[in-house]
Amino acid sequence: IRMRNITLVTEFILLGIPETGGLETALFSLFSALYLCTILGNVLILTAILCSSRLHTPMYYFLGNLSIFDLGFSSTTVPKMLSYLSGHSPGISFQGCAAQLFFYHFLGCTECFLYTVMAYDRFVAICYPLRYTVIMNHRVCFVLATGTWMSGCVHATILTSLTFRLPYCGSTQVGYYFCDIPAVLPLACEDTSLAQRVSFTNVGLVTLICLFLIFVSYTCIGISILKIRSTEGRQRAFSTCSAHLTAILCAYGPVIIIYLQPHPSLLLGAVIQMLNNLVTPMLNPLIYSLRNNDVKLALKCVFLKGSHALEIE
Numbered sequence: 001i002r003m004r005n006i007t008l009v010t011e012f013i014l015l016g017i018p019e020t021g022g023l024e025t026a027l028f029s030l031f032s033a034l035y036l037c038t039i040l041g042n043v044l045i046l047t048a049i050l051c052s053s054r055l056h057t058p059m060y061y062f063l064g065n066l067s068i069f070d071l072g073f074s075s076t077t078v079p080k081m082l083s084y085l086s087g088h089s090p091g092i093s094f095q096g097c098a099a100q101l102f103f104y105h106f107l108g109c110t111e112c113f114l115y116t117v118m119a120y121d122r123f124v125a126i127c128y129p130l131r132y133t134v135i136m137n138h139r140v141c142f143v144l145a146t147g148t149w150m151s152g153c154v155h156a157t158i159l160t161s162l163t164f165r166l167p168y169c170g171s172t173q174v175g176y177y178f179c180d181i182p183a184v185l186p187l188a189c190e191d192t193s194l195a196q197r198v199s200f201t202n203v204g205l206v207t208l209i210c211l212f213l214i215f216v217s218y219t220c221i222g223i224s225i226l227k228i229r230s231t232e233g234r235q236r237a238f239s240t241c242s243a244h245l246t247a248i249l250c251a252y253g254p255v256i257i258i259y260l261q262p263h264p265s266l267l268l269g270a271v272i273q274m275l276n277n278l279v280t281p282m283l284n285p286l287i288y289s290l291r292n293n294d295v296k297l298a299l300k301c302v303f304l305k306g307s308h309a310l311e312i313e
Helices: 002-008 024-051 058-085 094-127 129-135 138-164 181-187 193-227 231-259 266-290 293-312
Strands: 011-014 091-093
Touching (some): 011 094, 024 058, 058 138, 058 266, 094 138, 094 181, 094 193, 094 231, 138 181, 138 193, 181 193
Antiparallel strands (some): 011 091
16 A cells, blocks of 8 residues: 555655745746746857867856856756746646756755865966966866766665655645755655754755865955056956856855754745856856856857858848
């Protein structure tokens, strides 16, 4: 009987964003616009990096990885949310729920590691400028980037397997707008303490270790900047780090608030998750392009080439 009950759960029902009943049309319009801006901005950044030889450097190599991450991270939860906001079924299959949770934590963990690697890149560039090209060679960049994605995959595999190896034989209503561990675990029919401890420890440890390494990197960077005698040199060094620091604040703030509070509010959690899933991936292209002359020049070249090709046709 128990096995029969377990196999009955083949679909979960996503209840959506808490306390937003009747706002579906307005939310659909808002989130659709943000999602389109996210896709457009990150595709433009990727195009600029791929098409401009001036941007074939370690810094932009990691920025390209960040754009790929932003595209994937927002696409993990937003399309399904837009689907049920537009009136389609809020149901998601058991396998689809597991896949959503896996990719959410895979990409989230990868983001933490990627920001840490980018901080290390800035540390080498400012503290060891003469040795930068030797230290951050193509092989090192490839290994670091590959390591971030592989580590994220291992992290997500552990969390997903612990969550979905539990039997689900009761309620199928997920009180959230996507499948995340805090929303899915309460639906399990057995003790979830192990999964809760591991998920809290893993997410917390990954976040805190990465933040600590970033803090160490920027402490060394700050000391090096203070040693630069010219004001212009200090400003130039600081400008290369300001975009990364802004992106870190946008990315880590929501993670800390959501996962490290003892009794999270569903509405507050949903709002913060929206910032994390939609707003931050949309802002990253703006953060890295508006104050970066190289990226703006590369984008101008791409558009000029495009318009020139159209004129020839």
